[in-house]
Amino acid sequence: MAVAKIKKQKKTSPAPAPTEASEPPAPPPPPPAAASHQDWLRSLESMLEITLKNQGPDKANLLVAGLIERLRAAGVPTPSPVSTPYINTIPVEKEPPYPGNREIERRIKSLARWNAMAMVVNANQNESGVGGHISSYASMATLYEVAYNHFFRGGEGGRLADLVYFQGHTTPGNYARAFLEYRLDEGHLHNFRMELADGGGLSSYPHPYLMPDFWQFPTVSMGLGPLMSIYQARFMRYLKARGLLPSVEEPRVWAFVGDGESDEPETLGSITLAARENLDNLIWVVNCNLQRLDGPVRGNGKIIQELEGIFRGAGWNVIKVIWGTAWDDLLALDKSGLLVKRMEEAVDGDYQKYSVEPGSYIRRHFFGKYPELLKLVDHLSDDELTRLTRGGHDPKKVYAAYKAAVEHKGGPTVILAKTIKGYGLGEAGEGRNISHQQKKMNEKELREFRARFDIPVRDEDVVETPFYRPAKDSPEIRYLLDRRRKLGGFVPKRAVKAEPLQTPGLAAFPDFAKGSGMAELSTTMAFVRLLSNLIRDKTIGRQVVPIIPDEARTFGIDPLFAQVGIYSSKGQLYEPVDKSSGLSFYHEAQDGQILEEGITEAGSMASFVAAGTAYANYGINLIPFYIYYSMFGPQRVGDEVWLAADSRAKGFLLGATSGRTTLNGEGLQHQDGHSPILAGTVPTLYAYDPAFGYEIAIIVCDGMRRMFQNGEEIFYYLCLYNENYLMPPMPASVEEGVVKGLYKFKTGPEGKKHKAQILGSGSIIRSALQAQEILAERYDVSADVWSATSYKNLRNEALLVERWNRLHPTEPPKKPHVRELLEKESGPFVAVSDYMKIVPDQIGKWVPGGLTTLGTDGFGRSDTRAHLRRFFEVDAEATTVATLHALAQRGEVDNEIVARAIKDLNIDPEKRFPQIVAF
Ligand SMILES: Cc1ncc(C[n+]2csc(CCOP(=O)(O)OP(=O)(O)O)c2C)c(N)n1
Numbered sequence: 077m078a079v080a081k082i083k084k085q086k087k088t089s090p091a092p093a094p095t096e097a098s099e100p101p102a103p104p105p106p107p108p109a110a111a112s113h114q115d116w117l118r119s120l121e122s123m124l125e126i127t128l129k130n131q132g133p134d135k136a137n138l139l140v141a142g143l144i145e146r147l148r149a150a151g152v153p154t155p156s157p158v159s160t161p162y163i164n165t166i167p168v169e170k171e172p173p174y175p176g177n178r179e180i181e182r183r184i185k186s187l188a189r190w191n192a193m194a195m196v197v198n199a200n201q202n203e204s205g206v207g208g209h210i211s212s213y214a215s216m217a218t219l220y221e222v223a224y225n226h227f228f229r230g231g232e233g234g235r236l237a238d239l240v241y242f243q244g245h246t247t248p249g250n251y252a253r254a255f256l257e258y259r260l261d262e263g264h265l266h267n268f269r270m271e272l273a274d275g276g277g278l279s280s281y282p283h284p285y286l287m288p289d290f291w292q293f294p295t296v297s298m299g300l301g302p303l304m305s306i307y308q309a310r311f312m313r314y315l316k317a318r319g320l321l322p323s324v325e326e327p328r329v330w331a332f333v334g335d336g337e338s339d340e341p342e343t344l345g346s347i348t349l350a351a352r353e354n355l356d357n358l359i360w361v362v363n364c365n366l367q368r369l370d371g372p373v374r375g376n377g378k379i380i381q382e383l384e385g386i387f388r389g390a391g392w393n394v395i396k397v398i399w400g401t402a403w404d405d406l407l408a409l410d411k412s413g414l415l416v417k418r419m420e421e422a423v424d425g426d427y428q429k430y431s432v433e434p435g436s437y438i439r440r441h442f443f444g445k446y447p448e449l450l451k452l453v454d455h456l457s458d459d460e461l462t463r464l465t466r467g468g469h470d471p472k473k474v475y476a477a478y479k480a481a482v483e484h485k486g487g488p489t490v491i492l493a494k495t496i497k498g499y500g501l502g503e504a505g506e507g508r509n510i511s512h513q514q515k516k517m518n519e520k521e522l523r524e525f526r527a528r529f530d531i532p533v534r535d536e537d538v539v540e541t542p543f544y545r546p547a548k549d550s551p552e553i554r555y556l557l558d559r560r561r562k563l564g565g566f567v568p569k570r571a572v573k574a575e576p577l578q579t580p581g582l583a584a585f586p587d588f589a590k591g592s593g594m595a596e597l598s599t600t601m602a603f604v605r606l607l608s609n610l611i612r613d614k615t616i617g618r619q620v621v622p623i624i625p626d627e628a629r630t631f632g633i634d635p636l637f638a639q640v641g642i643y644s645s646k647g648q649l650y651e652p653v654d655k656s657s658g659l660s661f662y663h664e665a666q667d668g669q670i671l672e673e674g675i676t677e678a679g680s681m682a683s684f685v686a687a688g689t690a691y692a693n694y695g696i697n698l699i700p701f702y703i704y705y706s707m708f709g710p711q712r713v714g715d716e717v718w719l720a721a722d723s724r725a726k727g728f729l730l731g732a733t734s735g736r737t738t739l740n741g742e743g744l745q746h747q748d749g750h751s752p753i754l755a756g757t758v759p760t761l762y763a764y765d766p767a768f769g770y771e772i773a774i775i776v777c778d779g780m781r782r783m784f785q786n787g788e789e790i791f792y793y794l795c796l797y798n799e800n801y802l803m804p805p806m807p808a809s810v811e812e813g814v815v816k817g818l819y820k821f822k823t824g825p826e827g828k829k830h831k832a833q834i835l836g837s838g839s840i841i842r843s844a845l846q847a848q849e850i851l852a853e854r855y856d857v858s859a860d861v862w863s864a865t866s867y868k869n870l871r872n873e874a875l876l877v878e879r880w881n882r883l884h885p886t887e888p889p890k891k892p893h894v895r896e897l898l899e900k901e902s903g904p905f906v907a908v909s910d911y912m913k914i915v916p917d918q919i920g921k922w923v924p925g926g927l928t929t930l931g932t933d934g935f936g937r938s939d940t941r942a943h944l945r946r947f948f949e950v951d952a953e954a955t956t957v958a959t960l961h962a963l964a965q966r967g968e969v970d971n972e973i974v975a976r977a978i979k980d981l982n983i984d985p986e987k988r989f990p991q992i993v994a995f
């Protein structure tokens with residue numbers, strides 16, 4: 077049809093309408109029917125020339141853009157220009173009528189504005205320094221309200237709710253809305269940012285950990301919300317492709333993003349994925365209030381134009397909402413294109429200035445640049461000039477954009493909405509650089525605010541900034557509740573509906589308890605075997621979500637490619653070069669189970685969070701296993717791990733190729749000696765450093781039971797190594813010890829003169845086991861070797877007990893588990909770790925007689941394992957000497973023996989020490 081339209085237009089005159097400025101020359105004659113390509117080109121050129129001459133470059137631009145648009149509509153693939161004129165993308169004639177009651181919606185919005193402002197002002201009046209933000213929500217109110225009244229779909233009636241990533245510091249607006257919806261009461265609002273108050277309070281920002289029935293997504297660490305939203309929308313498609321999404325209408329993912337937030341690499345870093353994956357379930361709304369915290373986002377340029385170019389280049393559908401309805405008449409009158417030219421010329425710094433100055437300033441400086449433009453606004457008073465609103469404050473424009481966005485097919489949409497920071501705050505912060513920090517308002521400012529938004533608060537009460545909510549049966553509340561009912565219930569709302577899984581126990585994996593026989597393998601390989609067993613498991617196999625950032629071959633996971641396939645929305649359109657290579661060929665499939673994310677730990681972590689919170693967002697328990705290069709875990713994406721905890725994500729993080737000396741050859745950047753410390757900082761993360769296959773199986777089974785059967789909202793981190801050795805059979809009765817964090821693995825020989833205890837973890841337990849032999853054979857010492865699977869667990873338990881004792885001084889004191897365990901043993905305690913010494917040191921204070929620790933502080937080096945372990949002093953010899961020295965300290969062996977051992981074991985006592993900073 078569109079093609080027919082193009083053909084039809086050939087016959088009509090393409091010349092533009094004459095302008096007042098000059099009479100256009102006669103239009104070129106239409107080319108004859110059989111015109112050649114050259115004739116067509118010439119005629120188009122002359123049309124362009126005429127437009128350029130008479131109407132200026134902007135109109136010429138529009139003309140070409142219009143032609144390209146026609147081609148595209150006719151299905152002809154055409155490259156998108158990266159930028160379009162600085163006007164609304166949706167022309168006024170294509171705007172749909174507004175479906176709601178504008179007047180009543182304005183009243184609701186005004187009340188939300190007032191209550192949001194009052195919440196922050198009150199909080200800071202009662203307790204100065206509590207903080208909160210007024211101005212960000214003030215700029216967002218229309219963007220949110222139109223969505224609340226017409227777009228956000230709730231999760232009632234068996235459907236899945238839209239997933240909305242609200243801008244982090246606009247929470248007062250969300251709370252004010254929930255108050256008007258009668259979901260929160262005044263008490264809650266009074267306790268904004270007073271979470272420890274009696275009866276609880278409201279968290280400063282969206283934190284599912286703190287308000288688990290309300291918030292779904294933490295967003296206030298800028299950049300993470302947008303990133304998460306992309307992977308969430310993609311994850312939804314993955315679930316759908318695998319038949320795991322209930323067959324209901326697909327929910328939409330909305331992300332509200334600050335324009336300043338777009339500076340974060342995480343915000344824009346993955347946008348091409350959204351276009352590549354045709355995520356038309358994803359809508360971003362960038363609130364372009366032109367300001368960030370300190371000042372303008374792009375004072376010398378235009379953030380909207382910059383973002384448009386980036387998003388269009390990445391293949392997104394871009395809808396600009398720049399100008400409010402009041403500008404439509406002016407734009408229609410502007411036949412010369414001069415107004416659009418002026419709009420393009422002014423930079424964001426200018427626009428910010430126009431938002432704080434009176435109409436006379438706008439007249440002089442904006443319109444006054446060209447006499448023709450001054451004429452254009454002759455009929456408007458100065459006051460009317462200030463009321464020429466920006467698109468993001470105009471519900472009609474915003475509605476049009478949202479409607480176009482939800483109807484857009486084939487790719488994600490970004491709405492770039494121009495607003496004013498602190499809108500409505502007047503001198504208290506509208507458009508001011510201090511706006512972001514504004515937390516108080518004086519009486520005059522409050523009165524102005526009240527008048528501007530018609531808030532029915534009495535004169536004498538204004539200074540008290542009382543919260544205001546009309547009665548439940550008032551027209552406003554009835555209207556908004558009715559809208560929410562029609563849209564399926566309240567948003568945001570976090571509801572856990574997932575059925576518990578029957579997770580397999582250790583008995584389901586007898587091979588792990590048996591050990592590896594004569595076969596040497598690494599803990600990574602042991603884990604991969606467990607993973608493929610789990611994937612094959614009849615009850616939970618389908619729930620397993622393996623996630624990997626381009627390292628499957630490094631970790632030996634590639635056989636899973638053929639087994640369950642790599643998820644690809646397009647399937648596999650080519651024959652992989654390694655198709656004939658058996659099990660590990662690169663097999664992409666539309667229902668693939670593996671998320672092979674490419675080289676993006678940030679993206680992989682985002683997928684982990686999406687999978688690990690599916691129990692709350694989609695009502696389905698999934699078991700994510702995200703395996704990555706251990707150095708690029710919390711060290712690289714620490715804030716996302718923190719976010720995972722706040723999101724109450726469940727699942728397993730697996731730091732492979734871990735250990736500072738076990739990963740030989742790779743050197744400083746790759747050798748991880750600190751991830752357990754970072755994992756230790758995350759409250760809901762259980763950190764383990766297992767040494768053997770059966771330990772991994774025990775930990776994973778126990779973790780699955782706790783998370784997916786019992787519903788505990790926790791997650792796990794396991795260090796995995798790539799050193800091959802025989803995996804021993806499981807000793808009797810060690811399961812509890814493995815889970816708690818410490819158990820005796822191998823008792824030393826009988827009949828020796830001295831006794832010692834050595835704790836090892838992960839691969840480096842081999843240093844302890846070899847030292848056990850050396851000590852017995854050469855130094856008459858019987859050392860017991862323990863596997864310390866989790867120092868974090870031991871420490872946390874001990875801290876709890878210690879605190880209980882402190883607070884119950886008259887009751888018999890309890891004993892920390894680690895103390896209870898170790899005080900029965902004799903001899904000094906030595907720990908050896910492939911991580912920094914601070915890892916075992918965590919339990920030092922509860923170890924009878926103290927703990928000697930060997931660890932790998934300092935930068936890694938590329939060399940062999942043996943050299944590295946000697947260098948970092950964590951090999952069998954160093955462990956032997958440390959044990960002898962500890963015995964000598966207790967007066968049990970002579971110092972001469974230690975000196976002799978240093979010599980015999982070829983240890984250079986003057987060698988340099990890898991730890992860098994010394995005092
Ligand atoms: C990662 C991170 N860095 C810094 C901050 C502190 N911060 C909070 S709001 C803000 C400015 C936000 O500007 P913008 O995104 O434009 O949002 P607006 O308030 O203007 O809507 C900053 C820097 C943060 N929350 N997260």
Ligand SMILES: [Mg+2]
Pocket residue numbers: 334335336363364365366367368373
């Ligand atoms: Mg901003």
